[in-house]
Amino acid sequence: MTSFADAWVQAWNSHNLDDIMSHYAEDIVFYSPVIKRINNDPLGRIQGKEVLKAYFSKALVAYPDLRFELYHVLEGVDSAVLYYKSINNNLCTEMMVLREGKVVEVRAHYKAM
Template identity: 70%
Template sequence: MEQLSHFGEAWVKAWNAHDLEEILSHYDDNIVFYSPVIKRINNDPSGTIRGKENLRAYFSKALVAYPDLHFELYHILEGVQSVVLFYKSINDKLSAEMMVLNEKGLVCEVRAHYK
């Protein structure tokens, strides 16, 4: 659990610093990312992004769209080869991201949820 706590804290710290390279360092090249925010920012009804370079483009747009973005981490939930980060997200919405981790400890799949 200590390793997952470090992961969650580092992930939030990277987002709060708006450090795109540090944010992306948590993700595998073959990431699959699902989020309702993708629908809005990318105008993509599937809400899905595949591949780290596409994720880079999406995160770049998100950082521009939300210049005051600041996350507040509430809980880190441990799973089997996965973690759920529960945090306050954009516009003070509650968010939970279920992240599947590969053998290298990198995120290979995300399912983002918002209240």
């Protein structure tokens, strides 16, 4: 799982959208408080890879200096929690459910927004 997490962080830090999206399944469901702000969506939920790609594209524009620093990877059964420094140096965790090496569900949590 550590190699997956390292590749995921490297993709985000490159800001290469295709590399970022390579980690997600077509039927991804993604929850985040940042979705509420960027998409003006009170549910904070995105479903589907193409919709997620559009959201990530907007997020990369909104946060041009975005850089992740991975602190810990917590492994579960077909899942992981990544603990890292995120937007504006805020602490974040993402609980990721994986299927066949792709992320099918994410629940992001931030210490401060």
